[in-house]
Amino acid sequence: MTTPPERDRWYGYWRSDRRFHVKHDDRSTIGPASVIVVANQKGGVGKTTTAVSVAAALAQQSIRVLLVDSDPQANCTSGIGIRLREGQPSIYDVLRTGTAVQKVVEQTDVDNLWLLPSSIDLAGAEIELVSALSREQQLRRALDDVRDDFDIIIVDCPPSLGLLTINAMSAADGVIVPIQCEYFALEGLGALTRNAELIRQTLNRDLKITGFALTMYDGRTKLSHEVAEEVRRHFGDLVFRTRIPRSVRLAEAPSYGQPITVFDPGSRGAVAYHRLASELWERVLATDTTTRST
Numbered sequence: 669m670t671t672p673p674e675r676d677r678w679y680g681y682w683r684s685d686r687r688f689h690v691k692h693d694d695r696s697t698i699g700p701a702s703v704i705v706v707a708n709q710k711g712g713v714g715k716t717t718t719a720v721s722v723a724a725a726l727a728q729q730s731i732r733v734l735l736v737d738s739d740p741q742a743n744c745t746s747g748i749g750i751r752l753r754e755g756q757p758s759i760y761d762v763l764r765t766g767t768a769v770q771k772v773v774e775q776t777d778v779d780n781l782w783l784l785p786s787s788i789d790l791a792g793a794e795i796e797l798v799s800a801l802s803r804e805q806q807l808r809r810a811l812d813d814v815r816d817d818f819d820i821i822i823v824d825c826p827p828s829l830g831l832l833t834i835n836a837m838s839a840a841d842g843v844i845v846p847i848q849c850e851y852f853a854l855e856g857l858g859a860l861t862r863n864a865e866l867i868r869q870t871l872n873r874d875l876k877i878t879g880f881a882l883t884m885y886d887g888r889t890k891l892s893h894e895v896a897e898e899v900r901r902h903f904g905d906l907v908f909r910t911r912i913p914r915s916v917r918l919a920e921a922p923s924y925g926q927p928i929t930v931f932d933p934g935s936r937g938a939v940a941y942h943r944l945a946s947e948l949w950e951r952v953l954a955t956d957t958t959t960r961s962t
């Protein structure tokens with residue numbers, strides 16, 4: 669791992685004019701990094717795009733971010749431009765053999781952004797973990813070692829409610845649920861929120877839903893409006909105000925190995941993800957991390 673530079677902790681907030689205001693403070697007042705998981709068992713709803721874009725947007729504001737790719741598809745890893753060499757350790761080694769996160773983390777091309785990469789090996793971990801002791805807590809145990817090195821840890825999950833997602837939720841302070849503005853948008857969300865509640869009752873009493881993020885919103889269609897309204901009726905203020913537009917530039921960015929905020933900083937997608945990141949950071953700061961149990 670390229671160690672994050674030793675320096676005092678910074679934190680910031682977004683002013684009403686949408687400019688980010690960074691404040692310098694003593695480390696002890698903000699506590700260890702919050703862990704925010706991006707989850708929805710439905711495939712292709714924008715989990716990875718949201719994890720990568722929000723992570724990059726925060727990093728560009730001097731917030732030290734660890735992005736954790738907990739999906740065997742490894743889309744976060746390739747989307748941020750990291751290619752693992754043959755035999756290079758990944759999150760699989762962290763979960764299976766307890767390899768220290770510090771030994772696996774990679775620095776990305778974005779300042780303040782580090783990645784815990786994934787590889788296809790991770791597909792086996794879900795099965796192999798079944799017999800492991802405290803199998804649901806492996807990621808939490810691993811991340812606890814590096815919480816003090818970062819300001820926020822963002823975890824991208826696979827499209828399932830299996831052991832990898834349970835591990836992520838067990839380690840998390842909050843969950844972001846991307847919802848694609850399409851037909852059946854709410855389908856499966858009951859199972860997701862019930863699962864989160866079960867994990868809160870059994871494995872991680874600190875777990876909260878941080879917010880629902882509307883993705884691939886097309887303002888020209890009635891359907892997008894209707895879905896957005898329905899989601900807001902169901903989840904009220906838990907829905908982030910920012911809607912992520914459907915945009916070709918967002919779909920193109922991963923093939924260049926760059927987050928949208930680097931690939932095309934002025935694009936609608938980049939601006940929207942900066943706004944979503946600001947809302948997320950406000951919510952993270954509003955949660956009193958100092959009272960979190962370990």
Ligand SMILES: Nc1ncnc2c1ncn2[C@@H]1O[C@H](COP(=O)(O)OP(=O)(O)OP(=O)(O)O)[C@@H](O)[C@H]1O
Pocket residue numbers: 710711712713714715716717718739741743825826827883884885912913914915916918919920922937
């Ligand atoms: N706002 C958007 N506008 C246009 N395309 C998008 C947008 N968000 C994501 N995409 C594209 O849609 C596809 C699915 O997005 P993404 O990979 O982020 O979803 P996911 O939920 O992580 O998928 P999976 O469940 O397979 O992990 C990708 O090709 C991505 O580039």
Ligand SMILES: [Mg+2]
Pocket residue numbers: 715716717739741743824825826
């Ligand atoms: Mg994904």
